Amino acid sequence: MSIVTRSRQIFSIVQKSDKNARLYSSISANGPSEPVISSSILGNQPTSSIPPPPESAEAGSVGGKPWSFLKLTSIAALTGGVATAGYATYAYTLEEVDEKTKAFRKSAKLPDGIDLSSFDNFQAMLKSASMAVPAKLIELYLELRASTEEHVRGFTEPSSEMLLPDLHPLEQHVFTLVLDLNETLLYSDWKRDRGWRTFKRPGVDDFLERLAQFYEIVVYSDQQSMYVDPVVDRLDEKHCIRYRLSRAATRYQDGKHYRDLSKLNRDPSRVLYVSGNALESCLQSENCVPIKPWKCEAEDTTLLDLLPFLEYVARHNPADIRPVLASYQGRDIAKEFIERSKEHQRRRQEQKPQGRLWRF
Template sequence: MFCYIIVDFLYLSSFDRRLCHVSVPVNAIDFYLDIRRQIEEQIQGFAEPISDKLLPDLHPLEQHVFTLVLDLNETLVYSDWKRDRGWRTFKRPGVDAFLEHLAKFYEIVIYSDQLSMYVDPVIERLDSEQRIRYRLSRGATKYQDGKHYRDLSKLNRNPGKVIYISGHALESCLQPENCLQIHPWKLEADDTALLDLIPFLEFVATRQPTDIRSVLASYEGKDIPPEFIKRSLEHQRRVQEQRQGRSLWRR
């Protein structure tokens, strides 16, 4: 009987509710309110990341270290299904060298919208040397408008020292100012996107800009690897000209 009472009560107008209020048992109303509260809490728990601090505090000696947040699918790996063999996951070209080199400079974090039952075994096979410090899966995302978003504000890190790299960066992250878009990988054998990013990322880690967001903003609308090389060559040219100018003045 309670189920019918609750359903009817949900669909009544506010005026009808006032009219029938006296006829609905108080315990039925309390039961409805309790169920609604539980449902709202479950929905909220599903929609929000599992914690406001998804990562533990950085060690005091590592406060200067930048955090490199990497998506998984079509960024580091690609998974597909075929009738004759089922699911298979492939490594993107250069992923081993990319992780090996940048682990010297960055705290590396995987942040995926996939379930942990998929993410964990993939990472274990991808990163046998344990260069990836932390892995975050669907439970750490924010569910909004029917999609699971990475919320970098929950990482417990200085937002000026976080870079998020994904083949779908702007579509999957709530902080576009921290995003570095990479070409989505779909099994192209000649792909070099990860390796091409290494010089820029190493430069950032060694030069320690105050806020990476302003650096990324300066590359907006440009392909970072070739643009970084162009700027580096231009900087070297200006330095060389200045040196030559000083030499002429001394003579």
Template sequence: MSIVTRSKRIFSIVQKSNKNPRLYSSVSANGPNEPIISSSILGNQTTSSTPPPPPPPPEGAAAGKAGGQPWSFLKYTLIAALTGGVATAGYATYAYTLEEVDEKTKALRASAKVSVTDDMSSFDKFQAMLKSATMTVPAKLVELYLDLRATTEEHVRGFTEPSSEMLLPDLHPQEQHVFTLVLDLNETLLYSDWKRDRGWRTFKRPGVEAFLEHLAQFYEIVVYSDQQAMYVDPIVDRLDEKHCIRYRLSRAATRYQDGKHYRDLSKLNRDPRRVLYVSGNALESCLQPENCVPVKPWKCEADDTALLDLIPFLEYVARHRPADIRPVLASYQGRDIAKEFIERSKEHQKKMQEQKQQGRLWRR
């Protein structure tokens, strides 16, 4: 077959394939069609027009934006007024007592109560009503502050003040001359210690039974502790089997101040001239240092004799009954009372002996 004849046959086959779509699809499926498809899409994008503008916002949105400014101004005004009121109330609470605030705001609260009479002119009536309406809100806020502060201080006082203004009942008329001996509990009459292997244990100070039994003849003995009553009562029951202690005062009877519980002897319902407070931490735990009798704190020393050494001084006071014990205790300030009393007693005995000798010489 010649070359010309072969060429004619190939040309005729190509023409027939262009007219037959099935033949075209079968041929194109054998080759990659992605470049063709992507090029057609890009061609459509270049010929398309610009995207349409976004739709206009609804009418309510524009109105809300325009009307939000007055509302936000009112909101910030109320926040500023509330902040100023809270700051003023805080400063008044810190700087003034409730009675002082009540006295200073009387004029403000009275200005809200304006009386309108018939003989007043219309302008005066309007002016009075306007003033009353203007001052009503501040006056009501001040009254609300006073009520809230009074209620709060009453609740706080229940936790910080002694449970009663008179912690002890009145003395019997026949015991008006008797002195009151107030004793601390921990590190004075006993010592409580905790260890992991045995837990809590309480130890009695050497001579505590003899101390209580002897001085109960001369004094009204009161235990005053800053511990809870659930701890004080069972301890005192075991400590005082002969009932030498008349009264027990626990934490509820103390005054809470500066993070500590203090004994307030002014609430005992006793004459402060006849009250002595014995404690190993007397000056740190009592609000009346002039009535304090400090002793060495006890921490389980076996050879301790502090309580027994103090008996002669306390017995001397009970027998001689000074008009006021506070000047007597002031003369011992900064010294060991038990030792100083022995020294003074010895000096007093020497002077008495010297006076006796001088008296004998004069008689001769």
């Protein structure tokens, strides 16, 4: 081979190498337009040892620990506060709680003219600030409890501290006879074919008319006034009953409506309460005159049997009726009074001196 031919071959090889070098340089500078490694090849490559960056949820859990602690602390404090308030409401009255916490609430207030330049005063300020929140919560509790008790009192307490007007000065010696309505003066019955019907107890008209001469008569019921007023209007056509007291005048306690005779604005030594359920419906048992409850028995004479005793009390005017009633405790007053009256008459006959015997 000639020298010229060999030179041409060497020149063509050098020219191809130069083209490959320029092509490689352009690829490295501009980057490939398609992925260089396929997904099948990627699956066979070893996993990188560099750990992935932490996820956002894991990053938030670090900051969530103080927040969780704060929530648990708040719930515990709230539960403790509610439990303490509940126990205080159960165990102490509003006045007792106010008295027991007065010193603590007073210590939580900063004194006037405090000088923050003094370290002792600064400590006192920090202590007062730490106690300010509990003190404010106690004051809020006292206000809420006072408001709640006042609201509840409107349903459980009698509507007034003086349910009856003042007694006339000329009637200060008169006894007050309080009569229950249902099962004492009358009986209400309901049946499907006729609805409600009200029956008068035998002798009730004579009972009211005769005792109105001696007593101030008051009807006291635990029914609503819309029921009491029309019934009494028909019962008392001769206007022997002076006053009517309905449910609003009772004291609601332990699920029952009680008659509270202490709210009548009358001397308790001169009050008698006659009822078929006297001891179960009245808060002052020492003023009670229990009688048999009436359930529509046609031959009942309870009211008429009681007349002699009540008339005797009115005429003899004892200084205090309560010891008199206590002497009849556990007995039928009407029957016991008749027995005592007979015994008294017998003794008077025995003590009566014999008259002088005259002979004609």
